[in-house]
Amino acid sequence: MKYYLIAGEASGDLHGSNLMKAILAKDPQAKFRFWGGEKMAKVGGEQVEHYKNTAFMGFLEVIKNLRTILSFIKNCKVDISNWKPDVLILIDYPGFNMRIAKYAKKNGFKVVYYISPQVWAWKENRVKKIKQYVDKMLVILPFEKAFYKNNWNYEVDFVGHPLLDEISNNDDYTIQLQNNDKPVIALLPGSRVQEINKILPEMLKMVTKYPDYHFVLAGLGHLGKDFYKNAIANLPVEIVIDKTYSVLNTAYAALVASGTATLEAALFDTPMVVCYKGSAISYHIGKYLVDIKYISLVNLILDKPVIKELIQNDLNEVELEKALNTVLNLSNQYLIREEFRKLKQMLGNNGASERAAEIISKIL
Numbered sequence: 432m433k434y435y436l437i438a439g440e441a442s443g444d445l446h447g448s449n450l451m452k453a454i455l456a457k458d459p460q461a462k463f464r465f466w467g468g469e470k471m472a473k474v475g476g477e478q479v480e481h482y483k484n485t486a487f488m489g490f491l492e493v494i495k496n497l498r499t500i501l502s503f504i505k506n507c508k509v510d511i512s513n514w515k516p517d518v519l520i521l522i523d524y525p526g527f528n529m530r531i532a533k534y535a536k537k538n539g540f541k542v543v544y545y546i547s548p549q550v551w552a553w554k555e556n557r558v559k560k561i562k563q564y565v566d567k568m569l570v571i572l573p574f575e576k577a578f579y580k581n582n583w584n585y586e587v588d589f590v591g592h593p594l595l596d597e598i599s600n601n602d603d604y605t606i607q608l609q610n611n612d613k614p615v616i617a618l619l620p621g622s623r624v625q626e627i628n629k630i631l632p633e634m635l636k637m638v639t640k641y642p643d644y645h646f647v648l649a650g651l652g653h654l655g656k657d658f659y660k661n662a663i664a665n666l667p668v669e670i671v672i673d674k675t676y677s678v679l680n681t682a683y684a685a686l687v688a689s690g691t692a693t694l695e696a697a698l699f700d701t702p703m704v705v706c707y708k709g710s711a712i713s714y715h716i717g718k719y720l721v722d723i724k725y726i727s728l729v730n731l732i733l734d735k736p737v738i739k740e741l742i743q744n745d746l747n748e749v750e751l752e753k754a755l756n757t758v759l760n761l762s763n764q765y766l767i768r769e770e771f772r773k774l775k776q777m778l779g780n781n782g783a784s785e786r787a788a789e790i791i792s793k794i795l
Contacts, residue, residue: 432458432795435516436465437507437531439482439524441622441651442691444468446546446593446784447522451476453788464514466507468653479510483653503527508534517795521565522546529560536564543791545569547587551578552723558583567794569787572732573777590786591779594691598698599781604680609669613645614683616755617701618668619675621688622651624658629708631662634686636748637755638666647682649675684758686751693727693738697774702767704754705729705740732777737770 434454438447448470454461455474463476472478480503504527511519511531518541521528525548532542544565550557551574558579561568568587570576576589608615620631631648638646646666650659652673659670671678675692679685679699687693689707696703705727725731729738739754741747757763 432460432518433462433464433514433516434518434520435511435514436463436467436471436520436522437524437528438465438467438471438522439527441468441482441653443522443524443546444470444482445597447471447520448474449593449596449784450520450522450545450787453784454791456785457788457792464510464516479507481653500527504530507531511535511540512538516540518543518791520545520791523548525549525554525557529557529564532564533560536566541566541794543567543569543794545787546571547575547579551575555582558585561585567790569790571783572728573779574732588786588790589779590790591781591783592694593783593787594694594698595775595778595781596784598676598695601676604677604699606671606674606677606681608645608647608671608681610645613643615678615681616641616644616646617678617682617685617687617696618646618648619679619685619687619692619696620648620706621690621692624654626688626709627654627662630688630706630746633708633746633748633751634706635663635666635668637686637751638668640752641755644683645669647671647678649678651675684755684764686755689726689740691728693729697729697738697771700768700771702758702764703738704751704758705738706746706751707740707742708746709743729771729774733770733774737767 436447438444444467447467451463451474465471465476466480468482519535521544523546535542542565547568547570562585569590570587571592576587579585579587618634620627646668648659648668648670650670650672656670656672679696679701682701685696685701685703687696687703687705689705693705707726726740730736741750
């Protein structure tokens with residue numbers, strides 16, 4: 432069978448790669464063509480485009496790069512028609528993928544959506560198009576199945592969260608760091624250049640305030656070590672590339688950009704402060720459109736403010752130091768980890784990728 436996958440960011444590349452492995456276990460002759468990153472490329476197949484070229488964060492950034500984005504969409508449609516896959520698998524990335532779903536469905540291709548767009552947060556009317564253009568929606572957050580059923584009378588499959596599989600795939604997350612005698616504070620500033628340029632400078636203001644801690648920046652290979660070196664200048668921060676889980680496993684606490692990384696930190700029992708800052712225009716537009724109580728997946732799933740979220744203007748030196756002091760407190764760490772234990776129970780059992788692959792095989 433021929434499988435065409437589209438992932439638009441680092442987390443999608445991770446989950447897409449694990450899904451591809453699970454598909455191969457069921458269909459050893461599977462052929463893949465995909466938009467993604469290094470992890471999907473490592474599994475095999477033909478890569479059309481790397482997500483680093485297609486990831487634009489925020490309303491203003493999308494408008495600035497609209498011509499490029501429209502060109503990518505056009506090229507993707509042509510590529511799908513030429514390759515003629517047996518199934519199209521869309522992984523989150525809704526601004527791009529919903530347009531592709533519409534085109535694919537109208538042209539007779541089977542469409543599976545793996546990892547739902549956050550329609551429960553904003554653009555809920557997208558569900559109308561999902562029902563129209565998607566043959567099967569596979570969700571990974573425990574509250575999403577009830578949302579689709581109760582609000583839209585739409586049956587979706589909850590397969591569990593693929594991060595549980597990814598983390599359990601390797602039991603050894605030991606790492607040799609400099610200054611091993613100091614407890615580690617991990618810095619996870621995001622995966623896109625735009626967000627890193629906004630968030631990392633605020634995180635770095637903490638380095639000289641906590642000389643008894645060793646700061647370790649968990650960087651991503653597609654950006655390169657030099658990118659991070661330029662950002663931290665002469666500050667005493669160790670840069671570790673493509674070993675985020677090992678860094679989190681070692682860390683006493685973390686400063687984490689909002690997104691999948693907040694859930695990853697929680698699964699490693701690492702207390703954290705969640706950081707978000709975008710362009711002023713994008714933030715104010717988003718604040719008007721988005722209807723959620725929290726921005727971190729941890730707080731959303733637990734439905735309470737377990738971890739501190741510093742958003743936009745609140746992400747400043749004073750507030751970040753105050754929040755980090757709270758997280759470093761031993762009693763608070765115990766309470767936070769108790770909530771993380773509840774979170775893990777809510778996420779279900781391991782095997783999300785295998786369950787997703789099984790559903791896809793039945794559709795085919």
